[in-house]
Amino acid sequence: MTLSLVFEQILNGLQSGIMLFLMAAGLTLIFGVMGLINLAHGSLYMVGAFCAAAMAGWTGSFALGLVAALAGAAAAGALIELVVIRRLYARDHLDQVLATFALILIFSEGTRWVFGSFPLYLDVPEALSGPVSLPGGISYPLYRLAIIGVGLAVAAGLFWLIGQTRVGVRIRAGENDREMIAALGVDIDRLYTFVFALGAALAGLAGALVGAIQSVQVGMGEPVLILAFVVIVIGGIGSIKGALVGALLVGLTETLGSVFLPVFFKLFMAPAAATQAGASLSSMAIYILMAGVLVWKPSGLFGSRG
């Protein structure tokens, strides 16, 4: 157990946390502005990854793959908003859950139909492959470091968009009082489609970036979706800041827990039992974290509504 290992795991936790943020930010925006719970957000993550893998495989360019992921996921998001989601805003949560569950079935099996059941692989671009030396003699994969950078940049851009721009003003106004901003002449339908497509693009970007580390396959989105829900419960619904803090907490807890809990148990248990106990406890760590937040602050760390 060296300090460099600890540092490396902290970076891994940051990396998975920042990717979770891209998912959770879209979900929380969509809920905050439109009051919609979207289970199909994981499908948009998957769409992004598949678009990137297909485009990168075809052209050989990772950058074009990322463009395809953003465009493909945003287009898929805008399409389902116009055709399906729009009819759900006035419905109760049960109908929203069911309709977006149906969308998952359609997206997942549709993708399997087009691409087959075997996973696709998206290669890390040449320029970003290999390790990089960090101060203190730590060697860390350059690509993962780059994703942390991209994620932080997108997070900053999102805060700027929501906080400083005219669109952001409308989005925040839409969260507070949709009738009023419609009365003030804002085209609320277009705003909703925009917010949904924006959330979809963020999910698609995350899917493509993570797709180069893991494999690109059907069903890859739902585990991330559920983690993003945990993030939102911890951070508080509708809060971008909450999504960021929650995502980093979940990413770090999950990564550090799976590495260090078995080590911790070995201090006072037999190795085999310690490995088992560590694995079991670390599989539950983030849910225990969520339960703790629920007991302490039921509406989340930054939530205003219960």
Place this chain on the structure above:
Amino acid sequence: MGGVMRRELWVNAALWLGLICVPLWAHWAGEPFTITLATRAVIFAVAAVGLNIALGLGGLVSLGHAAFFGIGGYAMGILAFHAQNYQPLFEWPFVFEGSQSMPLIWVVAFAVSGLCAFVIGLLALRTSGVYFIMITLAFGQMFYFFSISWAAYGGEDGMLIYVRNGFPGLNTLDPIQFYGLCFAVLSAALLVQARLARSPFGLALNAARQVPERVRAVGLDPVRLRLLAFTLSGAITGLAGALFADLNRFVSPSMFSWQLSGEFIVFIIIGGTARLFGPVVGAMVFVGLEHLLGGLSEYWHVWFGALLLGIVLFGQGGVIGMIAGKARAHD
């Protein structure tokens, strides 16, 4: 209103008789596969009846009921696993060898999943609405990952139980006799739900769903009512899990999968929310479609998804609503 109610009663009676006659016919005609399909549908129906107590009566959209289904399954798996391997489950305060007896397994499955539902409910009911959906989904996933990491009971591979568990006086290996058991459990669950809906508790729960303020004003605590409903709901779904494990003689983490939680809700919606036989119809339609469409196309989930989307967007009231008329007067 009276006419609609009576028509629903007739539809329910016809369905119940159908659930007796069709498998008996299949038994007589020598078609054991039809009996297995019917058993599968009946077990799913028990799970959905359980969920309907929380969802239909209590208005609690739980997207984590597969957790209780899986806990019931693992209760059966663990008891039978120890019995078949002759390794005592525990030796203190007395030696317990595990068990392959259904009545005991059912009691354990019911109690343990009810206990877990109580704890999850205690946490999740601190919130409501969309938070509740996300939290139940997350806790369901927690059990999924825990079962994968639990190497002592098969981890990712699950557990195979070689011989179906026994029931005093019956040969459970005979498909029609096992079906009869599952059907009896379903009938009991339906009876519980029907009695519950008319009991003071059920009426208070229904009121807590519609106007919690007034329920509070007469001195009842809506959260306690919901917690009780959620606990009972989880326990019944857990019982269904034990039956399902016995049908397949196999338990694995897939019993905890979140898709299954979604499908339980789908059963209720296809059949019609807050209808007594809604979950039964939904489970039958689902198992039927799974069999028919699954035979036509490998990608039947696409068509099923499209159908579900159509039902949610355009058809309210579910199948029972279509046959027996619009929603009941008090809704």
